[in-house]
Amino acid sequence: MDFIKKILVLFAFFCLVFLICSKETTERNNVNPVEYLLSFGWHIEEKFSERTQDANKPVDLDAMYTGIDLKPYKEVHITTYLLKEKQKTGKKLYADIYQVNEDIIGGYGSAEGWVPGTFSLKDKEELIKEGLIK
Numbered sequence: 001m002d003f004i005k006k007i008l009v010l011f012a013f014f015c016l017v018f019l020i021c022s023k024e025t026t027e028r029n030n031v032n033p034v035e036y037l038l039s040f041g042w043h044i045e046e047k048f049s050e051r052t053q054d055a056n057k058p059v060d061l062d063a064m065y066t067g068i069d070l071k072p073y074k075e076v077h078i079t080t081y082l083l084k085e086k087q088k089t090g091k092k093l094y095a096d097i098y099q100v101n102e103d104i105i106g107g108y109g110s111a112e113g114w115v116p117g118t119f120s121l122k123d124k125e126e127l128i129k130e131g132l133i134k
Contacts, residue, residue: 033079033097036104040121042095043084050079068098068106076100085124085133087111093133095121 034044055070070076076098083093091112098106109119111132119127127133 031104033081033099033104036097036107037081037083037095037121041124042109042121044095045082045084048080048082048094050077052077068108070098073100073105076105083109087114087133088131089113 031039037044053076055073055076077100079097079099081095081097083095085093087093091114093112094110096107096110097104107121109121109123110117111119114132124133
């Protein structure tokens with residue numbers, strides 16, 4: 001009986017964590033890219049490029065690999081920003097922000113000359129610990 005209670009408590013805990021994380025993601029949708037990146041600890045040096053893409057025919061496979069679901073959308077606007085943060089080698093870091101009707105639906109980072117090349121914007125502290133960035 002105690003075992004079942006423990007499982008129910010753990011299940012309730014994980015449900016609560018999931019709800020909190022889901023709410024955090026939703027709240028970020030309506031912020032601008034500067035605020036969005038700052039929420040992860042990143043700083044924009046300058047806007048690098050902009051493009052619009054048919055969401056049903058993605059040419060950017062990194063979006064799929066980083067968990068951005070484009071299926072619900074017809075078209076997405078992608079802005080790439082050069083970040084102020086640099087790699088320890090001095091090479092550049094970029095962030096791609098995906099928007100639909102001014103709402104941010106996701107984003108990911110990329111490191112010049114680094115394999116695999118892409119990373120989650122949430123992983124800044126981990127990248128510092130691993131020695132990739134300053």
